[in-house]
Amino acid sequence: MESCPICSSQTIQGMATITGVPTHCNVLLESQREALESPTGTLELVACGDCGHVFNRAFDARRMTYEGVYENSLHWSPRFQDYATRLAERLIADCDLRGKDVLEVGCGRGDFLQEICKAGANTGLGFDPSAPLADDPGATDRVTFVRDYFSPESYPRSRGDLVICQHVLEHVDDPAAFVDLLADALKTPRSCLYIEVPNGLVTVRHGAIWDLIYEHVWYFCERSLRMLLARRGLSTYWVEATFGGQFLSALVGPAEDAAPGLVRGEAPTRADVAAFQGHLDRMIASWRESLELASASGTVVVWGAGSKSVTFLNLTRPESRSIRAVVDVNPHKQGKYIPESGHEIVAPDQLQRLDPDVVLVMNPLYLDEVRRTLADLDLHPQVRSVVS
Numbered sequence: 001m002e003s004c005p006i007c008s009s010q011t012i013q014g015m016a017t018i019t020g021v022p023t024h025c026n027v028l029l030e031s032q033r034e035a036l037e038s039p040t041g042t043l044e045l046v047a048c049g050d051c052g053h054v055f056n057r058a059f060d061a062r063r064m065t066y067e068g069v070y071e072n073s074l075h076w077s078p079r080f081q082d083y084a085t086r087l088a089e090r091l092i093a094d095c096d097l098r099g100k101d102v103l104e105v106g107c108g109r110g111d112f113l114q115e116i117c118k119a120g121a122n123t124g125l126g127f128d129p130s131a132p133l134a135d136d137p138g139a140t141d142r143v144t145f146v147r148d149y150f151s152p153e154s155y156p157r158s159r160g161d162l163v164i165c166q167h168v169l170e171h172v173d174d175p176a177a178f179v180d181l182l183a184d185a186l187k188t189p190r191s192c193l194y195i196e197v198p199n200g201l202v203t204v205r206h207g208a209i210w211d212l213i214y215e216h217v218w219y220f221c222e223r224s225l226r227m228l229l230a231r232r233g234l235s236t237y238w239v240e241a242t243f244g245g246q247f248l249s250a251l252v253g254p255a256e257d258a259a260p261g262l263v264r265g266e267a268p269t270r271a272d273v274a275a276f277q278g279h280l281d282r283m284i285a286s287w288r289e290s291l292e293l294a295s296a297s298g299t300v301v302v303w304g305a306g307s308k309s310v311t312f313l314n315l316t317r318p319e320s321r322s323i324r325a326v327v328d329v330n331p332h333k334q335g336k337y338i339p340e341s342g343h344e345i346v347a348p349d350q351l352q353r354l355d356p357d358v359v360l361v362m363n364p365l366y367l368d369e370v371r372r373t374l375a376d377l378d379l380h381p382q383v384r385s386v387v388s
């Protein structure tokens with residue numbers, strides 16, 4: 001019988017099924033033809049009745065690769081940059097992290113590692129199959145990048161006073177083994193581990209349905225994240241919803257007496273889970289209708305080429321085909337195409353040519369930033385958040 005991978009409960013409740021989801025939403029394509037032919041998979045989401053953990057039981061790890069053109073940096077946004085700066089300051093204070101070693105597993109392009117090493121005069125070591133190469137402008141004396149997956153066996157001398165792992169745990173096929181691997185990289189019993197994942201409670205309870213992507217096997221809530229960490233013998237200094245509630249952050253370290261039986265924290269209820277498929281279907285139907293109306297009377301563009309947009313543009317087909325373009329401030333995304341839906345990604349200044357009537361903003365946290373950019377371009381379209 002199927003059981004929860006986090007707490008081993010056998011009370012598993014069906015939540016939603018979605019087909020035709022691109023398997024790699026952060027891999028942007030060089031041509032529209034390639035984009036339209038992107039491989040797709042199925043989400044068969046279920047929830048644990050005890051710890052509230054949600055997962056895609058149809059996930060197939062053999063279909064995933066994170067090498068090469070994987071691009072998910074959010075550091076081009078001032079709103080996100082501000083979040084990262086404050087987080088770096090907080091971790092430096094909480095972990096007494098000055099002149100220490102910081103190891104990041106899944107560092108992406110290394111923006112956060114650079115930030116925390118610069119702010120605390122620390123030395124950084126970042127692992128990621130898509131990490132910058134030694135001669136990239138991103139690499140500095142303070143930080144070394146290794147273009148590989150981290151494992152304590154392959155890199156036995158790599159240890160951190162702080163080990164960081166942001167937005168990786170929700171992708172791995174065995175989260176318990178992965179947490180063990182991270183804990184093995186702690187230098188001393190006083191070293192800290194910082195883990196950040198998307199906040200699954202927002203997706204399930206508050207209907208953030210555009211956060212559903214194939215790459216995410218697991219949707220953690222506070223209770224299931226605490227449960228996982230406690231079961232691996234780690235104690236939590238703090239676990240909090242961060243970045244406007246969209247992320248779940250945990251600062252942890254080795255525990256003397258972890259007590260998994262006493263794990264608390266918010267989790268989706270049975271009612272949240274039961275209502276989800278209906279909510280999802282209504283939301284998609286409503287947006288398909290809105291897109292049809294909006295594009296009949298003018299030019300519509302979407303702001304943000306992140307995973308939320310990929311899901312939105314694909315789930316609202318065929319009406320989303322009328323959307324003229326997707327705007328993104330990240331120059332590495334511009335000129336590329338959205339998987340499966342095939343929309344082109346353009347720079348903000350391209351909007352002067354497109355002269356949009358409606359700009360749909362995928363993440364409400366970026367609304368002010370988008371309005372300012374449009375005003376600077378002397379454009380005055382209707383700006384609307386896709387997530388209310």
Ligand SMILES: [Zn+2]
Binds near residue numbers: 053
């Ligand atoms: Zn569970």
